[in-house]
Amino acid sequence: MPRISEATVAQHRAVQHRAVLDAAEKLIVAGGGKVPTLAEVATEVGLARSSVYLYVSSREDMVIQLLLETIPAWLQELTGKLEGAGTDPGDRLAAYVRVTLRLFVEGSHGPLMVAAQAYPGAFVDERVQRAHNGLEPALRTLLGEGVDIVRPLIDAAIQRGAELVTQSGADVEAVSAVLQRMARASLAGDLDDPGGRH
Structure with missing residues (x-):
C-alpha cells in the first residue's frame, strides 16, 4: 500500500484531490484557458498519471x-459585493459588472469559461446545469426582476471587455467604466428604442 501523508486514507485522498484540482486550475489560468492533459496535471502535482485518474476521469470531468x-x-x-451596493437597480447592476469583470480578468473565472468552451459537454452536465440554474433566482433577487433580458447581454459585453483587457491590453478601469455606463443606460431605457430614435 502506498504511503499516505494524512491521518486517514480518506483525508489523504481529499488532500490529493484538492491538489489535483488546484494544479489543473493553475495550469488553465497560466495557459489562458487551455485545458492541460492529465499527464501535465500529474507532473504539476508530483503524482503518477494513473493516480490522477483516482480523482478525475478525463479532461472534461476535470473542467x-x-x-x-x-x-x-x-x-x-x-452576493457579498452587492449587499453593499444599496437598493438602486443601476447601482446593483454596476456592482455586478465590476465584480464579474474582475473575476474574468484577475481570477480563474475567465480562463475556466474558455476551458469549458473546449468541452461543450461540461456545460450540459446535469450537475453544472443545476448549479448554474441555481444562480438565476439568486441573481434575480440581487439585481431585480427587470434584468432578465439585460443581464445576458451585459454578461456577453463583460466577457468581451475581459478579452480586451487580457488580450489587447486595454485598461481594466476604463473598460469597467464603459460597461457600467452601458448597464445603467440599459436599465434607464436608453437602449430600448429599436428604431434608433433618441
Whole structure:
C-alpha cells in the first residue's frame, strides 16, 4: 500500500484531490484557458498519471469539477459585493459588472469559461446545469426582476471587455467604466428604442 501523508486514507485522498484540482486550475489560468492533459496535471502535482485518474476521469470531468466549485464561489463573492451596493437597480447592476469583470480578468473565472468552451459537454452536465440554474433566482433577487433580458447581454459585453483587457491590453478601469455606463443606460431605457430614435 502506498504511503499516505494524512491521518486517514480518506483525508489523504481529499488532500490529493484538492491538489489535483488546484494544479489543473493553475495550469488553465497560466495557459489562458487551455485545458492541460492529465499527464501535465500529474507532473504539476508530483503524482503518477494513473493516480490522477483516482480523482478525475478525463479532461472534461476535470473542467466539470472546477465549474462546480467556481459557480457557488462566484455567487458568494457577488452576493457579498452587492449587499453593499444599496437598493438602486443601476447601482446593483454596476456592482455586478465590476465584480464579474474582475473575476474574468484577475481570477480563474475567465480562463475556466474558455476551458469549458473546449468541452461543450461540461456545460450540459446535469450537475453544472443545476448549479448554474441555481444562480438565476439568486441573481434575480440581487439585481431585480427587470434584468432578465439585460443581464445576458451585459454578461456577453463583460466577457468581451475581459478579452480586451487580457488580450489587447486595454485598461481594466476604463473598460469597467464603459460597461457600467452601458448597464445603467440599459436599465434607464436608453437602449430600448429599436428604431434608433433618441
